[in-house]
Amino acid sequence: MRIISALCMRNIRLFLRNRVQLVLILIMPFFYLYLLSTIFKSTDISDPTNYVLSGIIIIVVFQTSLNIAASTIDDMVSGYMKEVLVSPAKRIQIVIGQILSSTIIATFQGILIMIVGCFIGLRYGSIFTPLAVIVSMIFVGLVFSAFGLFLATSVKNSQTFQITSVAVTTPITFLCGVYVPLSLLPNGLQYIAFLNPMTYAASFFRALSLEKLSLPLNELISDQLAFKAGNLIITPQISFFVILLFGILFLILSTVTFTRVDFSKMNRTQMSKDIYNQ
Amino acid sequence: MNNIITVKNFTKTYGTFKAVDNVSFEVESGSIFAFLGPNGAGKSTTINTLCTILDKTSGTLMIDGKEIGQNKDYIRSVIGVVFQEQTLDVKMTVEENLKMHCHFYRVAKSVINERIDFVLHLVDLTKWKKAMVNSLSGGMKRRVEIARSLLHLPKVLFLDEPTTGLDPQTRANIWDYIVKLQKEKGITIFLTTHYMDEAEISDKVAVMDYGKIIAFDHPAVLKKQYTRDKAMISSIVPEQLNDLLLQHDLTYAKENNRFIIEVNDLSKLTAIISEHQLSITDMEVRKGTLNDVFLEITGKNIRE
Known part of the structure; x- marks a missing residue:
């Protein structure tokens, strides 16, 4: 427990030390909110501001958890991970420490945007909704932290990692219905969106956040909280189970990969991108 | 221990x-x-x-x-x-x-x-x-x-x-x-x-x-096992130094008018140096190093 909490504290300290990043984190989502609200007004969605804001919160949680977990590759490339791995700390403790810290940071960012969002019209009908929203942020954070750690430990070369990271995160970000409504995507891209785990995370999170989990199916579809994948209608509840399965899969994969990877073969060429100084 | x-x-x-x-x-x-x-x-x-x-x-x-x-x-x-x-x-x-x-x-x-x-x-x-x-x-x-x-x-x-x-x-x-x-x-x-x-x-x-x-x-x-100490001596009367070395059964190589003498023990050179000291213009003594050990065993320098 001591090793896990030490790793968490270290990553959180690194995150908080970057003041410019903290300010940008708060500004950027509202820039997107302004931009996207205009796009989403052209759809049938009843409350576009809240709809977009809840999408932005979950995409920030996704990006942050993925990036912070993937910053493990910085520690590998800088050599610091070698110091960690030669210590009596077990690799599973390191995996848990890295995943938990990125989840905590991602959730913290999500909560910050949620709080500022309340000043510009984000409303919850029940006092339990914000708590449920925070719990689901933690859940999505854990899922994508595991995914990020898996990416970092699977790609041993830092240059390859940068390319892979962009190649993986760009479609996940733009083909999940947060920035561009799924109904506006061309047919081909819609099919790709169905393979995107973030589509399911965004769908569930939005329905929960907008307190519309119990809406009838036709209203869920018209509000783009449920969607059709062929003949199957994906409700937010089904989305939850899809993302749960995805999370369990990558939690296992990242743990197995991290405990088996030979860090002595890491390419130690310095990365130009610093995840904490973006 | x-x-x-x-x-x-x-x-x-x-x-x-x-x-x-x-x-x-x-x-x-x-x-x-x-x-x-x-x-x-x-x-x-x-x-x-x-x-x-x-x-x-x-x-x-x-x-x-x-x-x-x-x-x-x-x-x-x-x-x-x-x-x-x-x-x-x-x-x-x-x-x-x-x-x-x-x-x-x-x-x-x-x-x-x-x-x-x-x-x-x-x-x-x-x-x-x-x-x-x-x-x-x-x-x-x-x-x-x-x-x-x-x-x-x-x-x-x-x-x-x-x-x-x-x-x-x-x-x-x-x-x-x-x-x-x-x-x-x-x-x-x-x-x-x-x-x-x-x-x-x-x-x-x-x-x-x-x-x-x-x-x-x-x-x-x-x-001690793999190297020899080395003395490099320049003299104004090289013929005399040559004779002295031969008298003491010491072989040498010559490089740019310098006598390069390898010995197991530098004390063997003491008599020659004291006898010839007025004619010596330059002298350098080098003890065997671990690089010499490596060179002796492998035939190459360690940095190669």
Whole structure:
């Protein structure tokens, strides 16, 4: 427990030390909110501001958890991970420490945007909704932290990692219905969106956040909280189970990969991108 | 004295390439042991296997009486490691780096601050405790790494090319700290280096090349066994010096009018020098080095 909490504290300290990043984190989502609200007004969605804001919160949680977990590759490339791995700390403790810290940071960012969002019209009908929203942020954070750690430990070369990271995160970000409504995507891209785990995370999170989990199916579809994948209608509840399965899969994969990877073969060429100084 | 490290028939292969080939040696507790050899000789592979970073292909490796393969956690708790490459967290302060190490090695929380002050004092970095690591020079970073490796009071300290990339003055300082450590704390020091002079401080040297140990003993013994002392003399009357050398049954080579004489014992030259001293215009005497040992055994310089 001591090793896990030490790793968490270290990553959180690194995150908080970057003041410019903290300010940008708060500004950027509202820039997107302004931009996207205009796009989403052209759809049938009843409350576009809240709809977009809840999408932005979950995409920030996704990006942050993925990036912070993937910053493990910085520690590998800088050599610091070698110091960690030669210590009596077990690799599973390191995996848990890295995943938990990125989840905590991602959730913290999500909560910050949620709080500022309340000043510009984000409303919850029940006092339990914000708590449920925070719990689901933690859940999505854990899922994508595991995914990020898996990416970092699977790609041993830092240059390859940068390319892979962009190649993986760009479609996940733009083909999940947060920035561009799924109904506006061309047919081909819609099919790709169905393979995107973030589509399911965004769908569930939005329905929960907008307190519309119990809406009838036709209203869920018209509000783009449920969607059709062929003949199957994906409700937010089904989305939850899809993302749960995805999370369990990558939690296992990242743990197995991290405990088996030979860090002595890491390419130690310095990365130009610093995840904490973006 | 008992052996703290025992290596028997250790082999490490990567595919078909044998990085270390059937190597055996022992390291006495409290001694300084040096692994000497050119880049790619297998030194780092051996040290990485002893530090539990790599798995052996075959053989037996033991530290403090425990087989490495089956006791990784124990081995990790009794060794300190300073790697060839820098492994500090450059985004954190010196103190934060040291504290993280204490957590990883489960140093009792009540002694962490005291231990940090102690190791920083040891490497003369007390006033840099709050400094960010990326603001330190290369030599200071290396000293922080040495300090960090001592926080959990290891029985063996592994130093893999600890002075690579450092300027000569910093290199000398680092070695002063290392010798001080060994003398004051009695820690066993296992180091690898490709700098000849750095291996001179050790109690035992293993010279390695192409994955095999080609010589193993005290530096002085190796030099005595494999090298000869060399005198280079210039004279204004070379004919007279020539006759003198022949009288004393000493052979020589001539290079740019200089007589190059190799002897097992420099005292043999004393009589000649005193007899010929008024005619000598220049003289240089060089003792055998570990590089000469390497040259003698392998036919090439160690840096090649």
